[in-house]
Amino acid sequence: MRRTRAMLTVAAVMAAAALLLAACSSSPSTPSASGTAKGTTVPTGGTPQTGGTATWAELPGTAPNFIFPFDPPGLFSVSNISQFQYLMYRPLYWFGQGTTPDLNLSLSVGKNPVYSSDSKTITIDLNNYVWSNGETVTAQDVVFWMNMMHAEKNSFGAYVPGINAIPDDVTNVVATSPTEVTFTLSGAVNTNWYTYNNLSQVTPMPKAWDITAKGAAAGSGGCFSGAYGTAATDAACTKVFDFLATSAGYDPSNPKAANNSFSTYATNPIWQVVDGPWHLTSFDATGNITMAPNPTYTGPVKPKLTKFIEAPFTDEPTEYNALLGGKLQVGYLPLANVTKATPNPNVVAAQDPRLSGFYLNEYYGWEFAYFPVNLNSAGNGGAAGKIISQLYFRQAMQTLVDQPAIISKVFKGYGAPEYGPVPVLPVTNFLSSGEKTNPYPYSLSNAEKLLSSHGWKINAGGTDTCTDPGTGANQCGAGIPKGTPLTFNLQFATGITTQTEAVNDEISSWEAAGIHINETTSTFDTVIGNATACTPGPSCTWEFEDWAGSWVYSPDIYPTGEELFATGAVANYGSYSNPQADNFIKQTDFTNASLANYENLMAKDVPVIYLPDQVQSLTETQNNLRGVVPQNPLSTITPENWYFVK
Amino acid sequence: MIAFLIRRIIQAVIVVLLVLLGLFLLTHVIPGGAARAALGPRATKAQIRQFNVTNNYYKGIFVQFYLYLKTLVWHHNLGYSYKMNQDVTTVIAQRLPKTLVLVGISTVLALIIAVPLGILQVVRRNKPIDHILTGLTFVGYGMPSFLLGTLLILYFAIDIHIFSVEAPQGQTVGAILGDPRGLVLPEFTLAAITIASFSRYMRSSMMEAMTEDYVRTARAKGASPRRVLFRHALRNAIIPIVTLLGLSIPAIVSGAVITETVFNFPGMGLLTYEAATNTDVPLLLGTALVATLATVIGSLLADILYAIVDPRIRYAK
Numbered sequence: 019m020r021r022t023r024a025m026l027t028v029a030a031v032m033a034a035a036a037l038l039l040a041a042c043s044s045s046p047s048t049p050s051a052s053g054t055a056k057g058t059t060v061p062t063g064g065t066p067q068t069g070g071t072a073t074w075a076e077l078p079g080t081a082p083n084f085i086f087p088f089d090p091p092g093l094f095s096v097s098n099i100s101q102f103q104y105l106m107y108r109p110l111y112w113f114g115q116g117t118t119p120d121l122n123l124s125l126s127v128g129k130n131p132v133y134s135s136d137s138k139t140i141t142i143d144l145n146n147y148v149w150s151n152g153e154t155v156t157a158q159d160v161v162f163w164m165n166m167m168h169a170e171k172n173s174f175g176a177y178v179p180g181i182n183a184i185p186d187d188v189t190n191v192v193a194t195s196p197t198e199v200t201f202t203l204s205g206a207v208n209t210n211w212y213t214y215n216n217l218s219q220v221t222p223m224p225k226a227w228d229i230t231a232k233g234a235a236a237g238s239g240g241c242f243s244g245a246y247g248t249a250a251t252d253a254a255c256t257k258v259f260d261f262l263a264t265s266a267g268y269d270p271s272n273p274k275a276a277n278n279s280f281s282t283y284a285t286n287p288i289w290q291v292v293d294g295p296w297h298l299t300s301f302d303a304t305g306n307i308t309m310a311p312n313p314t315y316t317g318p319v320k321p322k323l324t325k326f327i328e329a330p331f332t333d334e335p336t337e338y339n340a341l342l343g344g345k346l347q348v349g350y351l352p353l354a355n356v357t358k359a360t361p362n363p364n365v366v367a368a369q370d371p372r373l374s375g376f377y378l379n380e381y382y383g384w385e386f387a388y389f390p391v392n393l394n395s396a397g398n399g400g401a402a403g404k405i406i407s408q409l410y411f412r413q414a415m416q417t418l419v420d421q422p423a424i425i426s427k428v429f430k431g432y433g434a435p436e437y438g439p440v441p442v443l444p445v446t447n448f449l450s451s452g453e454k455t456n457p458y459p460y461s462l463s464n465a466e467k468l469l470s471s472h473g474w475k476i477n478a479g480g481t482d483t484c485t486d487p488g489t490g491a492n493q494c495g496a497g498i499p500k501g502t503p504l505t506f507n508l509q510f511a512t513g514i515t516t517q518t519e520a521v522n523d524e525i526s527s528w529e530a531a532g533i534h535i536n537e538t539t540s541t542f543d544t545v546i547g548n549a550t551a552c553t554p555g556p557s558c559t560w561e562f563e564d565w566a567g568s569w570v571y572s573p574d575i576y577p578t579g580e581e582l583f584a585t586g587a588v589a590n591y592g593s594y595s596n597p598q599a600d601n602f603i604k605q606t607d608f609t610n611a612s613l614a615n616y617e618n619l620m621a622k623d624v625p626v627i628y629l630p631d632q633v634q635s636l637t638e639t640q641n642n643l644r645g646v647v648p649q650n651p652l653s654t655i656t657p658e659n660w661y662f663v664k
Numbered sequence: 665m666i667a668f669l670i671r672r673i674i675q676a677v678i679v680v681l682l683v684l685l686g687l688f689l690l691t692h693v694i695p696g697g698a699a700r701a702a703l704g705p706r707a708t709k710a711q712i713r714q715f716n717v718t719n720n721y722y723k724g725i726f727v728q729f730y731l732y733l734k735t736l737v738w739h740h741n742l743g744y745s746y747k748m749n750q751d752v753t754t755v756i757a758q759r760l761p762k763t764l765v766l767v768g769i770s771t772v773l774a775l776i777i778a779v780p781l782g783i784l785q786v787v788r789r790n791k792p793i794d795h796i797l798t799g800l801t802f803v804g805y806g807m808p809s810f811l812l813g814t815l816l817i818l819y820f821a822i823d824i825h826i827f828s829v830e831a832p833q834g835q836t837v838g839a840i841l842g843d844p845r846g847l848v849l850p851e852f853t854l855a856a857i858t859i860a861s862f863s864r865y866m867r868s869s870m871m872e873a874m875t876e877d878y879v880r881t882a883r884a885k886g887a888s889p890r891r892v893l894f895r896h897a898l899r900n901a902i903i904p905i906v907t908l909l910g911l912s913i914p915a916i917v918s919g920a921v922i923t924e925t926v927f928n929f930p931g932m933g934l935l936t937y938e939a940a941t942n943t944d945v946p947l948l949l950g951t952a953l954v955a956t957l958a959t960v961i962g963s964l965l966a967d968i969l970y971a972i973v974d975p976r977i978r979y980a981k
Contacts, residue, residue: 079938083749091703091711092746172711179708267749278754302835303750303758304930329833335814336830336928342822343829372822513941543943547700588708 060377061641064663071325072643072660075337075349076101077635081305081330083280085289085298086266087221088166088259093268094175096572100654101328103221105309106292108147108317110160110220111213113575114650117444119384121213124318125656127155127222127293133209137610140201140212141194147293149224150314155293157193159222162242164191164201166223169241169255173263176219176573178588181580181607184216191246211607214576226291230257262288284308295321295658305330311658322661342372347643348660351378351636353430353516360431363443363633367431376638382443383634384571384651386436388626389510389564390592391415394554397507397561403554404497405504406561406592411495412624413458414468418527420460421630428519432633438621439569440577440613441631444651448577452618465531474504474532481505482532505534510564511542516632517566524629535562542566549591563591568631572652579603579616583625594625672967676960683956684949688729691945698945702746732949742953743946747938752950755935760917760954761837763931766924767916769847770854771909778859779905782866783898786874797863804860813853813926820849831929850927854920858912865908869901876900903974910966917958918951 076082082102084093089103112125123130129143147155167185171177179186182205190202203212228242229235237243239258244251263269265288267279283289283301290297295317296309307328311321329345331337334352341349351370360367366378391412395403405411425433434443438453458464466476473486473494482504484494494502510521525535540548545565552558569589571577581587584603585595599619605611634653639646645659698721699712707715715721720728735741742752781801785794821829831850832843840847873879874897882896921933932951939947 091707093749094704172714175704179710269744278750280750303748303755304833304835306833306835330928330930332925332928332930332934336926339814339817339822339829340928343817343825345829541941541943543700543941547698547943550700 060379060647061644064642064644066322066644067662067664068322069324070662071327072323072347072657072662073327073329073345074655074657075340075346076305076328076330077350078331078333078337081303082307082328083303084266084268085283085301086262086268087223088163088170088173088262089175090173090263090268091175096570096653100572100650100652102307104294104654105296105326105657106289106294106298106312107221107223108294109218110142110222111217113214113218113572114652114654116648117382117651118446119444119571119575119651120446128160128217131209131213131217133207133212137206137209137212138203140203140217142199142201142217144197144199146316148314148316149226150290150292150297150312151224151226152314153225154196155222155224156196157199158196158242159224160199160220161191161193161246162223162225162228163220164188165241165244165246165251166255166259167219168247169252170259173259174219178581180586180588181584183580183607184219189247206608208576208605208607208610210610211576211578215574215578218573218575222293224291224293227262227288228258229288230261265289295319296326299325309657315658317658319656319658321658323657326657326660341376341638344375346638347640348646349376349638351638353432353632353636356430356432356636358430359426363425363432363434366636373638375641377641379637379639379647379649380432380633381635381637381649382434382441382631382651383568383653384441384444384575385568385631385634386439386441387568387629387631388436389562389629390549390626391562392549392552392558392560392592393595394552394558394593395561396554396556397559398502398505401498401502402506402561403558404495405502408472408495408498409623410468410472412627414465414531415528415533415627416458416624417461417465417468418531418533419524419627419629420527421456422460424520424523424630425632428516428523429630429632432636433630435630436628438617438628439579439582440617443631448613450612450614450617450621452614452621457621458624460527462527462530469504469531469533477532478530480532481534503534504532505536506561507536507538508562508564509538509540509545509548509560511545511566512539513542514566520629520632521564521566551586551591551593553593562627564629575652576606577613577617578606579620580607583620592626596623596625599623599625669964669968672964676964679960680953680956684733684953685729687949687952688732689725691943691948692725692728698943702944736953742950745939745944745947747942747944748947752946755947756932756950756954758835759930759932759935762835762840762929763918763920763924763933764916765837765840766831766847766850766929766931767854767920770851771858771912771916773851773855774858774862775905775909777855778862779866779902781859781863782870783893785863785867786870787893789871798867801860801863804856805864807857809853809857809920809922810926812856813849813923816849816853817926829928831924831927833928850923850929853923853926862905862908865904866901869904870897873897873901899973903970906969906973907966910962910964910969913962913965914955914958918955 080097082097084098087103087107089098108127110128112122113119115122127145127147129145132141144155144157149155164185167174171185187204188201189204192200194200225242226236228237228239230239240254241251241258244254265279265286280301280303284298292312295312295315297312299310300308309326337349338352338355340346355370357370358368364380366380369378391406393403393407395406421435425431435456436442437456440448440453442449469482470476471492473484473492474482475485476482484498484500484502486493487498487500489496512518525537528535542565545563548560549563569582574581580603581589583590583594583599585600602616602619606613606616637649642663644661644663699715700707703711703715720731744751745755748755781797785797788794817829820827827848828846830846832840832846834840834843879892879896882892918932918936921937924931924934936951939951
């Protein structure tokens, strides 16, 4: 009786709330009855103004938490690097040209790297940048970073062992003049790969940071001017790294040590030596960040704003409320609040009528969505990995991912299909012909044909079974006994509604063809934690792990596969191994071969299941703020380009 | 009383240890492990191995628990949150005062409003005002805080711009109290639901007290209605509210996840939620320890207050 009454009360409250919501949404600020089109085009014109404050919304759960631009694993993140450190400490090379991830020399500290004919020597001249303490950014500052990288490569989040990349392939780095640094490599490299994936990681560091104690003399640490690769320099650099990392809150030797370094980020003289357009004026642990222009900045675009603020949010609705409430100048429209689907992912269809003071801009990151499948899995009585290892099966799985339907229904049109490891959006020259069209367009009948022609009895809506075991071309495949059911465990991460809807759509398609899925849900961390490469054995049981995320090409911007699909690669969680792929990957890293062969093979060989990529952000910008678009596809923000107009 | 206190404190320590051990065991059977969660998708096997060695994850579970307790007791250190790049003690020290202010104020507010409301309902029992207040408290009781908070933001912050869309963002208690525009809506959201609950307790407790023999005796002896109400009935009727207050302490300390989320207020509630969803083991243990301590201290306080306000209770015996 009580329960019924309580439920009725809730129902009454919900009804009242719905009425109130309706009343609220028809506020006087509604600009037009149709509520479409307004605010969807990028405004131009106006008289530029100097000054003003722009507040930018951080994505939920991504508050920056590390200031030292030598980020350890776990702290190596877009929010730390591209949206925080780069504003103060400029990388040697800047990537992002319009909406492409291309090298942007006009914003780089280094001039175009010059490779010797055998590509074993790289000469880099520097543009004129100065540190805020008055010193010039010199070639030795680059050597300083390289010395630290040599000593502390395992403490750097982007270091990948075993692929003969920076610093393993660097035999020497010397400052041949104050403005010229020369790298000597142990072997030939693909120059694009090296610039985009190796030199991209370098951030010159000031001599003032070469210390091992507070107040010590600049350069006293011995890492700045030490000879590259020597034991003495490595030992000195380790001490300097320990000091700097600890000053930034991370104690590498004692992670349990107490620290409250966040409170000193804006006041510690170390972090106030900057060569970027901004310096930090306040920082707190929850992600409230304020920056002011660096008056000594010598880069091409000087800040016009007086203050730049980054504001944290607990979730998307909170950010949306802040946007509606006028707290933000640059924020984002949650996909759930999109009022009208778009027929073209590159054109926004409509603006929320209550946001008439903002314009909307779609933003696609340099990433592709996928989930790994475990080719070594001992699940399904030991047959799971054997089935997944069969190309026809992976083709069938991929054929059943209805990417256009997911994009239009779930992502409201704001998404791009993915046919291989190179993103379709943003549009770049990296995309090969083999990835421009879908090699496995959605087709239930084609998928069923692939399975039935390889010895499986189709039981649509139920579970297919292997009726013709064996290794012949028309049989199930090695290690798959007769009667094996086509059933798999899929664990996926919840938390993003659209991604959950997309997974449900995929599961329904697979089950329609008789591929039975036992779905379980967990957190992002648990799912990604489970997706670990394992050798065949009783403990290697995971089959499909979908963490609802993407592979982001940053700081390895050149979309090669040495980290993803090469045999034994660090992120080759499913243990995919194909000698031809290994060969193509090597060619893209160490010869000047194009990416096309690798890309085309990866599209056809389906080492993972490719998923449609949803728009990374629908950015809302106040109508009188210019310079926010085009947006950098590597999520780098450049508020020095922003200015208000009258 | 002292013997009772000693007994209760020993019980409390055992409870805290058992809760910690239980949570420790649970967090260590999470599939996937903490290393990958902390180090990210590009973490190498060597880095994962190093992480596990540094954090003693290779040692036996009870050895790990012993080391955890040792660090906690001797160094007052709750460990390091890789996700936040902060030691857990510092994070909690930053969040706890904020939550204490937010939830503490709303609880006091609720008490100040709910007690007179409950009394009024008893005085005007079965009159229109009683029915109206009963209806309103049911609405408040049944209203989800996310809905109430969102509606308040939509109207008062976005439409008519009287209050701020979010709670105060300052890092200190002073900064939070210095932004009353930001405090009104979250405090009202939290208080509305607590008022509903407290006033219902108060009403039924007062009703019960008014039927007791001592009230009838007081009336027979010619005590004025006001005296009967406040001197005789209220003193007894308030006892369950005292217990309720003591039991509210865990909520005051642990925070209110939903309200904190809606109002963009990074307090203890949100911290616990983030720790759980991020598999941030040290942080999860730290927040759980705080919540457990608050629970045992809260119930201990409730018992002590109970003894103070009710002279019939003699724990010393």
